[in-house]
Amino acid sequence: MGWNVLYRGLLSSCNYHCSYCPFAKTGNSRSELRTDAEGLGRFVEWVLGRERSIAVFFTPWGEALIHRYYQEAIAALSHGPHLHRVAIQTNLSCGFDWLRNVDIRKLGLWATYHVGQVARSQFVDQCRRLDQEGVSYSVGVVGLREHFGEIERLRAELPDSVYLWVNAYKRQPDYYEEREVERLTAVDPYFPLNLKEYPSLGKPCRAGHTTFTVDHRGMARRCHFVEQRIGSIFDEEFADRLAPTPCTKEVCRCHIGYVHRPNPDLYSLFGPGLLERIPQRWPTIEPRFSSFSS
Numbered sequence: 076m077g078w079n080v081l082y083r084g085l086l087s088s089c090n091y092h093c094s095y096c097p098f099a100k101t102g103n104s105r106s107e108l109r110t111d112a113e114g115l116g117r118f119v120e121w122v123l124g125r126e127r128s129i130a131v132f133f134t135p136w137g138e139a140l141i142h143r144y145y146q147e148a149i150a151a152l153s154h155g156p157h158l159h160r161v162a163i164q165t166n167l168s169c170g171f172d173w174l175r176n177v178d179i180r181k182l183g184l185w186a187t188y189h190v191g192q193v194a195r196s197q198f199v200d201q202c203r204r205l206d207q208e209g210v211s212y213s214v215g216v217v218g219l220r221e222h223f224g225e226i227e228r229l230r231a232e233l234p235d236s237v238y239l240w241v242n243a244y245k246r247q248p249d250y251y252e253e254r255e256v257e258r259l260t261a262v263d264p265y266f267p268l269n270l271k272e273y274p275s276l277g278k279p280c281r282a283g284h285t286t287f288t289v290d291h292r293g294m295a296r297r298c299h300f301v302e303q304r305i306g307s308i309f310d311e312e313f314a315d316r317l318a319p320t321p322c323t324k325e326v327c328r329c330h331i332g333y334v335h336r337p338n339p340d341l342y343s344l345f346g347p348g349l350l351e352r353i354p355q356r357w358p359t360i361e362p363r364f365s366s367f368s369s
């Protein structure tokens with residue numbers, strides 16, 4: 076049975092300063108980056124030593140692709156015979172020279188556009204570069220009210236073949252009015268899936284069985300949202316500790332978590348683009364936002 080392995084190391088620094096970012100306003104010392112690089116190296120070695128089908132998804136606290144050691148890790152993983160996918164969340168501010176060393180067929184990018192941190196034209200240019208390189212990617216935004224107009228302009232500028240997702244702003248309960256949900260659904264037809272909070276206590280989830288998250292020490296937990304540890308991936312009996320178990324959290328709010336629940340069945344919606352969030356299909360919805368101001 077194959078594994079989807081999420082990796083989040085020690086890195087917590089970013090070259091952007093998004094107001095809504097819960098975690099990346101910190102810096103990393105050289106020594107922390109060294110520790111992060113060492114942990115990543117051990118993880119890559121472990122993945123490459125497995126004889127089962129593995130997909131790796133990097134979900135860093137900060138921006139990883141501006142660091143050469145993450146670029147090199149992705150390149151190394153992409154050539155692993157049992158590695159069928161390597162994906163990463165990124166703000167897409169990096170250069171692309173490192174792509175030369177990557178098996179592009181296995182790479183997926185979850186690229187987020189952060190309004191106010193980069194000019195839209197610059198971000199779209201980066202997307203064009205990815206198209207030229209043949210990289211598979213989705214583009215995403217946080218659905219803040221003050222950014223609606225910018226989100227729509229981004230949708231208009233991206234090729235139709237690029238899926239643009241909108242993450243619901245959930246820090247403020249009942250943030251959206253009905254017409255605003257319609258407006259964002261006109262951009263991302265699957266926005267209502269993200270808007271929802273999924274009651275999860277006692278419900279089945281693949282997390283802890285065929286998917287799990289690993290930190291820079293090699294310690295695994297079933298997902299980012301459950302603190303309880305499964306154990307070290309370096310232990311010989313690690314695989315024996317993975318088993319289907321019901322969720323222990325009241326709700327699952329985040330795409331990178333609920334996507335692994337059997338209900339709703341998002342594996343069949345996303346298929347091979349599961350980790351980088353590219354659905355196999357998305358309906359075209361006639362924009363209904365022209366009557367709204369941004």
Ligand code: SF4
Nearest residue numbers: 089091093096099166
């Ligand atoms: S780009 Fe991402 S990690 Fe960086 S500040 Fe913005 S939200 Fe946080």
Ligand code: SF4
Nearest residue numbers: 280282298322327332
């Ligand atoms: S339902 Fe969400 S919180 Fe619960 S185990 Fe799965 S991913 Fe984790």
